Amino acid sequence: MAKRDDRLTVKDYKGAAGGWGSMKSLARVLPEERIGPDALDTLRRQNKPEGAMCVSCAWGKPARPHIAEFCENGAKATAWELTSLRNTPDFFQQHSVSELREWRDHDLEQAGRLTHPMKYDAATDKYVAVSWAEAFDAIGKRLKAVDPKKVVFYASGRASLEASYMYSLMARLYGSHNLPDSSNMCHETTSVGLKNATGSPVATIQMDDYEHCDAIFCWGQNVGSNSPRMLHTLKAARKRGVEIVTFNPLRERGWERFADPQNPVQMTVGGSTQISTQYHQVRPGGDIAAILGIIKIAVEADDRARAEGKEAVLDHHFIRQHTVRFDEVADFARNADWDDLTRESGLTREAIEDAARVYLKSKALIAVYGMGITQHRYGMDSLYMLVNLLLMRGHIGRPGAGPGPVRGHSNVQGQRTVGITEKPELAPNDRLKQLYDFDPPDWRGWDTVESCRHVIDGTCEGFIQLGGNFLRATPEHKKMVEGWSNLPIQVHIATKLNKSHLSPGADAWLLPCLGRLERDMQESGAQVVTMEDSFSHIYGSVGKAEPASPYLLSEPAIVAGIAKATLKDNPNVPWDAWVGDYGLVRDAIENTYPDKFSNFNERMFEPGGFWKGNPAAHREWNTQSGKAEFNVPRALNARGFEDREGRFALVTLRSNDQFNTTIYGYHDRFRGIHGTRDVVMMNKADMDRLQLRAGDKVTLESDADDQVARSVGGLQVVSYNIPEGSIGGYYPELNVLIPLEHHALESHVPAGKSVPVRVRPEQ
Template sequence: MSDDKDVVIKEYTAPAGGWGSMKGMSKILPKEGISPDVLDALRRQNKPEGVMCVSCAWGKPAKPHIAEFCENGAKATAWELTSHRVTPEFFQKHSVSELAEWPDYDLEQAGRLTHPMKYDAATDKYVAVGWQEAFDAIGAKLKTCDPTKVVLYASGRASLETSFMYSLMARMWGQQNLPDSSNMCHETTSVGMKSAIGSPVATIQLEDYDKCDAIFVFGQNVGTNAPRMLHTLQECRERGVEIVTFNPLRERGWERFASPQSPVQMTVGAPTKISSQYHQVCAGGDISAMLGICKYVIEADDRAQTEGGERILDHHFIAQHTVRFDDFATFCRNARWEEIVDESGLSRNAIEGAARVYMKAERVIAVYGMGITQHRYGIDSLYMILNMLFLRGNIGREGAGPGPVRGHSNVQGQRTVGITEKTELAPVERLKELFEFEPPTEKGWDTVESCREIIAGTAQGFVQLGGNFLRATPEHAAMKEGWAKLPIAVHIATKLNKSHLYPGEESYILPCLGRMEQDMQTGGRQAVSMEDSFSHIYGSVGKATPAAETLLSEPAIIAGIAKALLPDNPNVPWDEWVGDYGLVRTAIENVYPDKFANFNERLFVPGGFWKGNPASHREWQTDSGKAEFNVPRALNASGFAEKEGRFRLVTLRSNDQFNTTIYGYDDRFRGIKGTRMVVMMNRADIAHLGIADGDTVALESDAEDGIERVVEGLRVVEYNIPEGCLGGYYPELNYLIPLEHHALESHVPAGKSVPVRVRI
């Protein structure tokens, strides 16, 4: 249900940030219960020797602002340090069947989990269980399973220490079914950048924004997904940096921003205009938009060569550092503007205007998000970003390069320390040498493969280190049925969510400390670490009073399960690691000496320490030994053809949301208040269908696979979105995404261009 009595749809005219941001924070803080712990956590947030935000993975500057947190970071902190509690008495009042009908917001708003719980099928309720009893029972049940048929999922919030222990436990058990949040969002980056430049992560660092003179943006909503980035963008604009944005929807953060930390802008000053150009590309049309830019630049260089003018391309870089340029250049020259315009949804003049900015700029950063990665041909979109950068040598030097913006605060770091299903990404020989066991070499299951096995009934168990896997995945109806048939499900969590409420034969909820909370072990107060989008590692120390004395830390819970599941190994001192996380960091350093040298000594370096990136120095660890141009396989990334009555659905976050966590029902920037059950439509499409703004419709899948998927009760909202495209919120609209509608190579669910029809 909504937390507001009335639904209000009204255009929001204020900038991102400003008083709207202050109002958003003032609304949630009292709701969760303002306490000295919340205020102290915000004061220390994202600062050296402070506590790292559990929200996005934007970098933490060495010299932070007085308040180094954003509206969404404040919401996440209040959400974690809420005064509300979910005790065993709560579960005695509510059956699991009843709770399964609660909205996502109401479930998490109930508060912090306080005791380990076990599902009792006879009463359809969770009942309290002792920690050791839970560990012993979980270990005993898992021992009856085939390890290679059990999923060990990890949310991107878990620390490096916890993630390392978790991945080690999995491999010592003989499996590496280790999907994580990256499988849902940025795995396309990991696969595509690794292939094209030899590095799966951004080549830039935060300080490169001080040196660029143009920023090209593709498919990323800064105002909702990484609001602290707006301060960086504001500084760029104030020194004359051109920001060229490509995004289907007009998102307020890319339009204008008023800094809440600027007394002038909060009183009489005008907000900063962020984008110097804003192009509303159709969903999946980024490939063609970039193709048009590349075509224009290459042909301008051809003319310069013919006329004896100054060359446009960086021919030295192309010759020395790349392969397959001629193939790509020929493809661009032969591309027809009619097709480029049709597939991108942009005019030729608009694309050429963007190209002229690119040609003029000396140092260009390319920013992108899941509007690039979550498409059938997502890797082709990513390759086009890299192709564009290669043309003028905008990679491997200061102020230039690809800058993917990650969501979860440590989703990139988890991959760094072993959360991966791919043997080639895991240091199996080092693990074998240091811990004296035989690591598995058979590839594990990623998210899509895990879902297939759950739906088929062949998965024998699921352990969930944070997150809300069931709610986040596609094919929701079939997933619910398969999920409830799992022989065992184990959930390590801070709050209740939908994944906990379809219990199988055995189900456990194991409540853990939050990152903001004080973590006292035998070795004293503990710190944890995480990695940001720029490959910088930070230490984090929680100081808030734990929600309950009965909570254990994530490392303690992993160790408890591991000791009950695995034979003793003197090289893996689980209890000692729990007593002192510094010992875990020493183990990480021993396994990854090139990335984590002097880990403990550098834990609290202001601004974090950089783990390094060969591509940043133009060292290309690719098959060819060079950066690789790639010709796209399609001109639109959606992977399906246009058809009468078919729309491309873009699933979105609201301003009151972080992934599947719903903080409220107010999507301020889009002017939608009191509901999440909406479909945003272009005015012309509304008229063509013979409906009106405010009408109620349903969306149905148009995937042509014979499976009916329908979401009803959606209010039509007239919105500034390209014709043929629709917008709506996830996870509510995940019902419409077929499991097999995913990025081809990376298996990321293609939630940014879903084939649907409007049912009136």
């Protein structure tokens, strides 16, 4: 384990996103992984037709790629997977699980790639090596002995379409419908809210729409850290004169300016491209009020224009033909009080009017958003308001216009497409019954929050992870660790060690798998896997790197091994044939979803991927009403808790040296915070009110109305440009402060972007 050094250094970063800062960051991280020629070759092919699809974010892969079609975080993710560091059985003989539990996230993964299947030995408190046959046989016997309805099958967003299809089928054949995934953690509000409002649970736009828009509005998404390749698209839009209006509590460097590492002029003279033409620092959850202000201005402008016999401001033809409940939203906006809107949004009326001017002159508007919209108690209302804004001027179903949610994990959207869902209405049960001659579960399974409830109360009897770090990512961390340690069965399919593996229950296995970027040789030869991006495009991915260990199995092979050891024989499910040739799995996916995957094997290497289609993009609305639906919000702020003296809204954040729970290092370059993640970012006025100075240590305490004690201490104060009454801190370390029931009401996404806390100075 690396020597721990938590000395905080804060230095304002003057550079743009990208540029030499990215190059220096890679120069620091890549040598630590001791990468070889395989990693460099993978980066050369990354995100290109017939290349290797990035294991980081889900931004689209262009048909005409750049010379280097990867970003800083994508390169870090590639190096992290193709590291030459190895975590062998000897490592586990040297370190007990109790010891490893105290290691930092970074150090656990930095131990290297797992090389052998392992089983936890409670007598020695260590993981010990076992054979694959022993592991599958023991797992199968244990799963047969418990209630399938009480076993969770969790999937990380990195697993391929092939592995995900096999995994979801295995769960249903077993008798479980508990299939939560990374979407439950982050973006489920999109899946539920967009489905309700437009009939489609995903973006209606494609990447080409960015070439046809004349305005881009952005909410709660950190482009510089979470989807840096998008900056090339934004730069091209700005070059065309597109106005970009950003709403975010923190000023994130990627939304301010970008230096293109592939532009010799910018790299030579230090220039950059301004990205946002307006930047509005809303209060956490204040997007509802900000958008309502724009809607109010637009509705009242339309009222005046029509009263004066002038051309209407809103698209009334579209509204009449394609929508319902517009009048309810228009009346709500007319009656909205500006004092309420400015208080709840944290913006001045003039700032909202500036944004409205861009909206009113736009002919093709794209609405970009991320977890700053979805991860609130009333996240659904924020999303509905965003859709309302688009519908009023017909900005869905035309070139260059529509909602553009930016997904996190590289295939999290695709997993839902091929059956990773706890909702029976989204599962192709009739087709599965016909193809595989069984009765799929028709009951609603457990999502992320419900799975946590059952882990905590002890009714969950088994937890299988296809990748991911569920325990570290979830809220209510203290109770979750206690419940996790009592799970009768844990099965972790993983490439590296993480915190989820270190609170084992009665029986726990670590099953190391091939990474997507590695060569996958099966009976029919080298295999290809596929995934889906944020634009609903499907791509093939070819891994060519040498596997980290000869003992690794692919994810499909591990799923099949567990399935064969657990399930009754079913002649309609050819597990061995599927493992031998993933093309047969793609045939099965096509047979299950013929409307989305026709000619799957023939189309998977189309440049730019093939589009699975989206009815809402053609103004076909598969909603209850048969039309796109306007919705009135339940509150003017999405936080779901009241302002109170001494109460702060905590925004949990990722650094640019991080992807989800994977911590690459301790250099949050854009925010100028180095050396530690144990910090809290505070407005200077709030610091003065609490008589705090930069560097002072504080404890954050839960201020939720459930009166449960939750706290994180030893956090150093950093003076930061964040709205008063709001503070920022890093995820996943501050998940401890999030109550399990503090989630988006309908979608059950943990509300990590506005958590009620108090700040207590330490002596």
